[in-house]
Amino acid sequence: MAGVFVLFAVLLLCLCADVRAAVSTSPPNIIIMLMDDMGWGDLGILGQPEKETPQLDKMAAEGMLLTDFYTANPLCSPSRAALMTGRLPIRNGFYTTNDHARNGYTPQEIVGGIADSEVLISELLAQAGYRNKIIGKWHLGHRPQYLPLRHGFHEWFGAPNCHFGPYNNKDTPNIPVYNGSHMVGRYYEDFEISRSSGESNLTQLYVRSALDFIDRQAAAGRPFFLYWAPDATHGPLYASRGFLGSSRRGLYGDAVRELDDGVGRILGRLRERGLDTNTLVFFTSDNGAAMVSRTQGGSNGPFLCGKQTTFEGGMREPAVAWWPSRIQPGQISHQLGTVMDLFTTAAELAGAVPPSDRLYDGISLLPTLLNGTEVNRPVFYYRGNELMAVRYGLYKAHFWTWTNGEDERSKGIDFCRGEDVPGVTTVQQVNHTDSPLLFHLGRDPGERYSIKPKSSEYKQTMQKLKELVAVHRAGLVPGEPQFNICDSAVMNWAPPGCEKLGRCLKGPESKPYKCPWTH
Structure with a gap:
């Protein structure tokens, strides 16, 4: 077994050496x-019948469509932390031990956030001479020590939390919007989102901010990293006036169409500034579409369930890579990829070397993107502190299954709306460790027909998958959990910059408590 992994490592090193020789000596922009809660099936090129993503479809036609690309967790904050660190949430601390297999994230009352001990890709790129900007949703902690300008970003326009609200600023403050290190207003007050019509100009602001950043970096002639993270497709949905009613899919479709248009404008600006041939652009989503949103949510295509679950619909994401002159147009890759690979890929492009004192879960995708190479590697599906499933090749084994509880479903909260599969989409946590549920995702992408445990196919496959899991567990050192403690006193009562605006609010006394994660 050890010999196989040594050979695999040598193969990767050789491939990466070939790729580095092909990459320009001028550091590429990244x-x-x-996207937020956008599903695999929301792109026209992936089968969405209304074909309302012409710019993304064009982007895929000019670059590479990755059909088997995954998030690291079926919820927003852990997924984003994994992207930024190249490490699973169980390693970087974005999970909870308050209960078994519970998804957690960073609402206003969370005390934790991204630890200083974690090294973010933004920090590595800053050290390599890049100018970095994040636009949109951060979600790695809202307290001052966790904000992006403390972690390698030079510029920020966006918010630390999701755009929930409006709140009364007494029990709960409205979420602040930052420009740089200081707030410039709050959602629903200075940055309007109509809860009746869904009208908001936020996506337009995020697009303009991206275009301005590109223009300034083009003029300065320096490499840049832009992390564009709009959240219009996360409920409550929003779109600007010019896009409201433009889709056959309702408000969610309006939001997708506006984001698609924004992607086209950003790629167009790169061409106008002559930056397209030296810029890698990678498009994906943080988790699957939210089935709980019913008609106000996206599509996960043929895959089972959605956001919050470790079924394919919750974790397989749309993914497109674009780099004219480097990535050959019209390619489709079935390479297993994850958001953590973006960390490793970006670091290699910049010539940055991550610290060697920790394990990373990402691999470089450059051999795939530039040479069309595909290598076998496992993908691990975590929900909170539990390894729920593993995929290798076309096989996926579930060690635990769970959607959400019957009490929530009775209230209309259903993460597998209309897709119940007996014995698979269980409303209680079911331990299958002794006899995992095994699926062949090529023959059965919907995870409906498990392979019989007595078959030779099952026995041979499970032997390999269990070996991979054993190796993974042997090297696993869980990080300090960041989602265990909540406190209303740490909400966004008085963010940096509130004094200048006269918008500071008085919060309650500190009363820490154990965060309740229901699913």
Whole structure:
């Protein structure tokens, strides 16, 4: 077994050496476009019948479509932390031990956030001479020590939390919007989002901010990293006036169409400034579409369930890579990839070397993007502190299954709306460790027909998968959990910059408590 892994490592080193020789000596610009709750099936090129993503479809036609690309967790904050660190949430601390297999994130009352001990890709790129900007949703902690300008970003326009609200600023403050290190207003007050019509100009502001950043970096002639993370497709949904009613899919479709248009404008600006041939742009999503949103949510295509679950619909994401002159147009890759690979890929492009004192879960995708190479590697599906499933090749084994509880479903909260599969989409946590549920995702992408445990196919496959899991567990050192403690006193009562605006609010006394994660 050890010999196989040594050979695998040598193969990767050789491939990466070939790739580095092909990459320009001028450091390439890097743009990561991370959507919010956008499903695999929301792109026209992936089968969405209304075909309302012409710019993304064009981007794929000019670059590479990755059909088997995954998030690291079926919820927003852990997924984003994994992207930024190249490490699973169980390693970087974005999980909870308050209960078994519970998804956690960073609402206003969370005390924790991204630890200083974690090294973010923004920090590595800053050290390599890049100018870095994040636009949109951060979600790695809202307290001052966790904000992006403390972690390698030079510029920021966006918010630390999701755009929930409006709140009364007494029990709960409205979420602040930052420009740089200081707030410039709050959602629903200075940055309007109509809860009746869904009208908001936020996506337009995020697009303009991206275009301005590109223009300034082009003029300065320096490499840049742009992390574009708009959140219009996360409920409550929003779109600007010019896009409201433009889709056959309702408000969610309006939001997708506006984001698609924004992608086209950003790629167009790169061409106008002559930066397209030296810029890698990677488009993906933080987790699957939210089935709980019913008609106000996206599509996960043929895959089972959605956001919050470790079924394919919760974790397989749309993914497109674009780099004219480097990535050959019209390619489709079935390479297993994850958001953590973006960390490793960006670091290699910049010539940055991550610290060697920790394990990383990402691999460089450059051999795939530039040479079309595909290598076998496992993908691990975590929900909170539990390894729920593993995929290798076309096989996926579930060690635990769970959607969400019957009490929530009775209230209309259903993460697998209309897709119940007996014995698979269980409403209680079911331990299958002794006899994992095994699926062949090529023959059965919907995870409906498990392979019989007595078959030779099952026995041979499970032997390999269990070996991979054993190796993974042997090297696993969980990080300090960041989602255990909550406190209303740490909400966004008085963010940096509130004094200048006269918008500071008085919060309650500190009363820490154990965060309740229901699913």
